[in-house]
Amino acid sequence: MAVTKETLETLTNTEPARPRWLQAAIDFTRKRPLGALGAVIILLMTLIAVTAHWLAPYDALATDYGAMLASPSSQHWLGTDAYGRDVMSRIIYGSQTALIVGLGASLIGGTLGALIGVASAYFGGRIDLIVERFMDVLISFPLIILALAVVAILGTGLTNVMLAIAIPMIPRCARVVRSSALAVREMPYVDAARAAGFRDSRIVLRHMLPNVMAPYLIMVTAFLGQAILLEASLSFLGLGVQEPVAAWGLMLRGAAVEFAETAPWMAIFPGVAISLAVFGFNLFGDSLRDALDPRLRTQ
Amino acid sequence: MAKLLQVENLQTQFLTSAGVVRAVDGVSYDVDEGETVALVGESGCGKSVSALSIMRLVAEPAGRIVGGRILFQGRDLLGLSEEEMRDVRGRDIAMVFQEPMTSLNPVLTIGRQLTEGLEIHLGMQIEAARARAVELLGMVGIPDPARRLTQYPHQFSGGMRQRMMVAMALACNPKLILADEPTTALDVTIQAQILELMQDLSRRLGVAMLIITHNLGVVARYADRVNVMYAGRVIERGTAGEIYANPRHPYTLGLLRSVPRLDEPIRAKLDPIEGQPPDLTRLPPGCAFAPRCAYRVDRCAEVPALTAVGAPGHLSACWEAERLAKEVAA
Numbered sequence: 001m002a003v004t005k006e007t008l009e010t011l012t013n014t015e016p017a018r019p020r021w022l023q024a025a026i027d028f029t030r031k032r033p034l035g036a037l038g039a040v041i042i043l044l045m046t047l048i049a050v051t052a053h054w055l056a057p058y059d060a061l062a063t064d065y066g067a068m069l070a071s072p073s074s075q076h077w078l079g080t081d082a083y084g085r086d087v088m089s090r091i092i093y094g095s096q097t098a099l100i101v102g103l104g105a106s107l108i109g110g111t112l113g114a115l116i117g118v119a120s121a122y123f124g125g126r127i128d129l130i131v132e133r134f135m136d137v138l139i140s141f142p143l144i145i146l147a148l149a150v151v152a153i154l155g156t157g158l159t160n161v162m163l164a165i166a167i168p169m170i171p172r173c174a175r176v177v178r179s180s181a182l183a184v185r186e187m188p189y190v191d192a193a194r195a196a197g198f199r200d201s202r203i204v205l206r207h208m209l210p211n212v213m214a215p216y217l218i219m220v221t222a223f224l225g226q227a228i229l230l231e232a233s234l235s236f237l238g239l240g241v242q243e244p245v246a247a248w249g250l251m252l253r254g255a256a257v258e259f260a261e262t263a264p265w266m267a268i269f270p271g272v273a274i275s276l277a278v279f280g281f282n283l284f285g286d287s288l289r290d291a292l293d294p295r296l297r298t299q
Numbered sequence: 300m301a302k303l304l305q306v307e308n309l310q311t312q313f314l315t316s317a318g319v320v321r322a323v324d325g326v327s328y329d330v331d332e333g334e335t336v337a338l339v340g341e342s343g344c345g346k347s348v349s350a351l352s353i354m355r356l357v358a359e360p361a362g363r364i365v366g367g368r369i370l371f372q373g374r375d376l377l378g379l380s381e382e383e384m385r386d387v388r389g390r391d392i393a394m395v396f397q398e399p400m401t402s403l404n405p406v407l408t409i410g411r412q413l414t415e416g417l418e419i420h421l422g423m424q425i426e427a428a429r430a431r432a433v434e435l436l437g438m439v440g441i442p443d444p445a446r447r448l449t450q451y452p453h454q455f456s457g458g459m460r461q462r463m464m465v466a467m468a469l470a471c472n473p474k475l476i477l478a479d480e481p482t483t484a485l486d487v488t489i490q491a492q493i494l495e496l497m498q499d500l501s502r503r504l505g506v507a508m509l510i511i512t513h514n515l516g517v518v519a520r521y522a523d524r525v526n527v528m529y530a531g532r533v534i535e536r537g538t539a540g541e542i543y544a545n546p547r548h549p550y551t552l553g554l555l556r557s558v559p560r561l562d563e564p565i566r567a568k569l570d571p572i573e574g575q576p577p578d579l580t581r582l583p584p585g586c587a588f589a590p591r592c593a594y595r596v597d598r599c600a601e602v603p604a605l606t607a608v609g610a611p612g613h614l615s616a617c618w619e620a621e622r623l624a625k626e627v628a629a
Contacts, residue, residue, distance in 0.1 A: 125360060188402040195354055195396075196416050196467070197388030206415075210406040 028291065035287020041280025049095040058086035060093035060246040069263045079265035082255035087265060091273050093246035098277060101162050101241075102228040109166035109227075110220040113173025118208050120174065121181035122190075122200065132178075135171035143168045147230055151239045161240045165230045173219045180212045187211075214292040221288050225281030232274050248274050302370075303507050304330040304353070304475055309367035311345075311352045314360075318580035322348040324531035325367070327605075330475065335501060335508045337522035337539070339515065339554075341576060345531040346511045350477045353509075354394060355384050372474070390420040393468035395497075397480035399460035403452040409436075410448030413467055420471045435466040439496060458489035465497060475507045482517065494521050515558055519543055524612075527551050530577050530587035536605065537613035547608045547615035547624055549592045586616070594619040 018026070029036040048055060064084035072079045078087040120131040138146065150164035184190065185208070193203045234240035235249030243250060251270040260267055311323040323345040330336045338346040351357050352364050355376060369376040376387065396402040404412060413435060414428035423431065429448065436444035439462040452460060461481065468476050478497065482490035498521050501508050510522060518525055518539060525542045527535040527550065535548040546552040553572035574591035577583060583590060589599040598618045605614040609624065617623065
């Protein structure tokens with residue numbers, strides 16, 4: 001039987017051509033709907049943070065003494081706080097603080113940790129032993145305690161809070177990346193790079209580091225949610241970003257505690273924002289870990 | 300011809316919980332300019348370690364070069380600083396590894412891996428390095444080199460990767476290439492192609508090669524001279540033709556007899572060497588091959604030196620080399 005032109009076309013064109021990134025996104029959503037939900041939350045949050053200027057109905061810092069502790073209404077959808085500042089506007093602007101500190105701390109901590117982990121694995125021997133024991137000491141402190149100690153040394157403020165959250169992340173990322181780098185260290189291409197006369201620094205940065213990108217990305221995304229939570233905790237304790245900057249943790253503090261019974265919206269809505277953000281980042285981080293794990297890829 | 304590489308009384312040891320492993324125990328050999336020399340021996344006889352010692356890439360602190368000299372163009376490589384040694388690696392002496400599947404970095408493009416050495420050792424600009432990379436890939440017989448440069452190693456087959464390894468080794472016009480089992484991981488048909496390619500390029504470019512292998516077929520076809528190693532020592536040396544026609548050491552003879560031959564009846568039995576290779580932490584005093592040797596005599600309790608036998612340049616470390624020659628001839 002002769003093959004008609006039409007059958008050939010239906011055979012070769014079973015699926016409409018899509019851009020590769022779109023296809024990848026569709027596959028990810030189909031396989032990991034929860035991860036996609038996390039990604040949507042993150043995207044929304046990023047969008048809100050970027051467009052805060054246009055989105056927020058009020059200035060986050062503007063006080064209105066005629067409308068202090070106003071309950072949610074058509075004027076102030078999520079109510080106002082003890083200074084008459086619009087809670088919704090502060091939550092919208094607060095997303096900027098959360099994202100900046102979260103992303104900044106994860107990237108700084110993750111990158112430094114990855115560098116230390118790979119270098120430690122590459123040099124091995126005594127250097128590895130000393131670096132690892134030092135990391136053990138750092139890791140033995142709970143995240144918040146170490147962050148508190150760093151803030152106590154550096155002082156408060158946005159940059160210092162970022163560093164305070166990044167530093168406890170370093171040993172955690174270093175340990176995970178090192179274990180992957182140990183396997184990479186034994187690969188013949190690392191010996192080949194040495195035989196080609198490359199410097200140690202070049203081998204670590206250009207040859208080994210790109211091979212441990214998967215654990216690095218997983219650690220960074222997994223830590224993002226924690227970093228946001230940690231920033232909120234520090235701010236709540238008065239050791240994070242300072243008034244009058246809009247930050248979720250800060251909104252839960254002070255008057256919010258005082259008026260918790262009469263004006264619960266002051267505490268509930270920032271709390272919801274924190275939970276949602278952390279939930280979104282954790283869902284996405286977990287799914288990314290599964291997606292990048294070659295042993296789970298066939299499922 | 301001038302000596303390019305002279306290894307003199309090289310001793311490399313590994314400290315393990317079981318004791319000191321004398322992986323290379325007083326080995327001497329040399330390579331002339333443009334010559335192809337083979338190091339032959341079974342697994343664990345120290346041939347790879349001796350190549351790594353030349354590059355000073357023995358894994359420290361467990362492994363150490365404890366004695367000897369490695370003269371390359373008259374300079375003792377063991378006396379160089381780490382900085383100077385890095386300039387030698389990749390530029391003067393290049394290495395081709397056994398595993399083409401894992402010797403290329405999976406996350407770097409072929410082009411990047413080829414140009415990196417050129418930029419570092421020869422100070423080439425990106426454009427010049429890329430042009431040279433295209434030329435190199437063409438030279439090792441990879442079609443459409445310009446497009447191939449943008450690809451990753453997983454897009455190459457095993458044979459092509461080994462061609463790529465050869466191209467990387469040749470990149471900076473080295474004087475010597477150390478090829479550690481260059482064809483062991485390849486199909487038999489591809490093995491021949493790679494060896495032909497290496498031989499052809501080494502002749503054309505005048506690069507000397509030290510081929511490390513356990514494959515006697517490789518040696519017979521491609522090596523000018525052969526060093527047979529056993530338990531960390533060279534036990535016989537000569538031209539490839541001499542070694543094949545007139546082996547003067549019982550171990551070499553055993554190796555040759557344990558290779559199946561096409562020109563013998565199909566049902567002829569192979570003649571394996573009795574016993575096991577010795578434990579390198581507890582070498583017997585005297586000749587290490589003595590416990591497995593059919594020609595053993597009382598004098599084997601002393602280590603025999605490499606001495607001239609028969610044809611010029613043919614050396615054997617066996618007390619009974621003469622008797623062996625007579626019996627084999629008979």
